[in-house]
Amino acid sequence: MKAAVLYETKQPLVLEDVDLDEPKAGEVLVKVGAAGICRSDRHFMHGDARINLPAILGHEGAGTVERVGPGVTLTKPGDQVILSFVPACGRCKSCLAGYSNLCDLHMATGPFMLDGTCRLHKNGQDIHHMGKVACFAEYAVVPETGCIPVSADVPMDIAAMIGCCVPTGVGAAVYSAQVQPGSTVAVVGCGGVGLNVIMGAKLLNAAKIIAVDIRESQLEFAMKFGATHSVNASDRDPVAQVKELTGGLGADYTFEVFGSAETIKAAYDMSAKRGTVTVVGIAPMDTEASFNAVDLVRNEKTIRGTYYGSARSRNDMPAMVELYLSGKLNLDDLVVRHYGLDQINQAYDDMDQGEVGRGAIVFD
Ligand SMILES: NC(=O)c1ccc[n+]([C@@H]2O[C@H](COP(=O)([O-])OP(=O)(O)OC[C@H]3O[C@@H](n4cnc5c(N)ncnc54)[C@H](O)[C@@H]3O)[C@@H](O)[C@H]2O)c1
Ligand SMILES: [Zn+2]
Ligand SMILES: [Zn+2]
Known part of the structure; x- marks a missing residue:
């Protein structure tokens, strides 16, 4: 599949073919529909924040479930889903205290999947997953707890916004x-x-x-x-x-x-x-x-x-969706620029130039 890979800070993302493994137990393969242009990815590109390299960035995304791994019960093929960049384990101290946005297992495993390994590779080298989302790519393998099913009435680019800037x-x-x-x-x-x-x-x-x-x-x-x-x-x-x-x-x-x-x-x-x-x-x-x-x-x-706005993805993202559908959040005016994945470096330059509103990468 095509993906935008960060190899080196202060260098453009490289658009190329990479390998993506099948989803393992508790994981889901998602065909990415839209990915938002958030400044948090930019911090990694600039070297203002650290991530293991190479990495595929993109943590504000939505898409359609293509296949699920063994034991998945929270979503099924065909579902439209919002991707959460804190797929919570539900068992750690933070999750149990009601702060799943700070999930200890997620934080401890960083840009790896919850089992500590990568599903993304190129020429035998691991590529890391920003926020266990890595949606600057045509497909993403994500933990099932990071998939929040959303009505197909919500346009893909808006669903993607509910993955980061809206709850935050x-x-x-x-x-x-x-x-x-x-x-x-x-x-x-x-x-x-x-x-x-x-x-x-x-x-x-x-x-x-x-x-x-x-x-x-x-x-x-x-x-x-x-x-x-x-x-x-x-x-x-x-x-x-x-x-x-x-x-x-x-x-x-x-x-x-x-x-x-x-x-x-x-x-x-x-x-x-x-x-x-x-x-x-x-x-x-x-x-x-x-x-x-x-x-x-x-x-x-x-x-x-x-x-993450102290929001608990599985609980609060559906609430944000309802607020949008009932006209209480003006998300229709928020996404003003749409780009193809091959224009991703331009999309970030536009953000740096101070173009208003949110940009989004949209996939066919
Ligand atoms: N806490 C979280 O969970 C979380 C989640 C998402 C994003 N973020 C962070 O939030 C920040 C904003 O992200 P974004 O995607 O909205 O970025 P953005 O680039 O879209 O917006 C930043 C805005 O700040 C303005 N700005 C720059 N310098 C300023 C100054 N001196 N005074 C006032 N305004 C100034 C810019 O003109 C721009 O409008 C980033 O640091 C991002 O990493 C945090
Ligand atoms: Zn963000
Ligand atoms: Zn947890």
């Missing part, structure tokens, strides 16, 4: 921060994930939703998804601007959705007394972020991270 962004507002009605929210970074944070805040009836970005185009686009105000961080200090828009108080809930020490500090500094700062963006590895320790205490602030 909406979940950050709904499950992690638990935004209260009537509150003020500031979202720093309004790309694919940030727009979903905005939609999550709108869903929970936040009164004021301030979009913060360095690009005017992103800010205008964010208004479609529920932002009520915008702040251009390249004009003037975004902290001062958010304070002005909130009567000097700062925002009750702030979200960092880019991934840098600078934007984490900005999200912290623009938060109000008793404010909650939720960090979604993944900063380059070894980044240390800082905030004023006295301010933290005297203003009773909370700072927390959120992985």
Whole structure:
């Protein structure tokens, strides 16, 4: 099958034929239908995050089940499925505590399948599976727990979005921060994930939703998804601007959705007394972020991270699908660019150039 392979950081992905094994026990072969262009893959390409190489990236995907391995009961051939990049084991401490987004077995096995081996190879060499999804390829072998069946009414590209940016962004507002009605929210970074944070805040009836970005185009686009105000961080200090828009108080809930020490500090500094700062963006590895320790205490602030929007894929992705089908999440306007797999490097360049909304690779 054709796949886009990362051999070396800071180099383009290589489009080539690779070998894919049959699914083993508890695994599923999926024909990929669509794969989203998320910045998390870009971090691996740039070397800002580490993955065993070579690797096939792509963790925001959806497709159709082609064949299943022995013992699979959660899905069957013909099902349309959303792929989860945390296929939870259901047995570890995190899973049992209700945090399947942090599954210990998944984290311990990283870019290998749950049994610690790879299904992807080229000339006898193993190729690693980003998030046990690896959907920048025509087919993927994934654990059955990473397949979430979805109605065929949901277009493939939108189903793919529900594999990462939707649960991550909406979940950050709904499950992690638990935004209260009537509150003020500031979202720093309004790309694919940030727009979903905005939609999550709108869903929970936040009164004021301030979009913060360095690009005017992103800010205008964010208004479609529920932002009520915008702040251009390249004009003037975004902290001062958010304070002005909130009567000097700062925002009750702030979200960092880019991934840098600078934007984490900005999200912290623009938060109000008793404010909650939720960090979604993944900063380059070894980044240390800082905030004023006295301010933290005297203003009773909370700072927390959120992985996968603290969403439990098997439980919460179907809820996101229902929110979309009932018109409460505007996912139709989110995917604005479609590419073939052979245009994948272009798709990532477009993201770097600041094209608005989400891009998606679509397969025939
Ligand atoms: N926590 C998780 O589970 C999780 C899941 C998915 C993605 N992520 C991370 O979330 C981040 C966002 O991902 P994305 O796919 O939406 O990326 P994106 O590139 O689509 O969006 C990033 C946005 O940040 C803006 N930006 C850049 N510098 C800024 C600054 N100084 N101030 C304000 N805005 C700025 C960009 O203009 C862009 O609109 C990435 O770091 C990604 O790895 C985390
Ligand atoms: Zn992602
Ligand atoms: Zn687990």
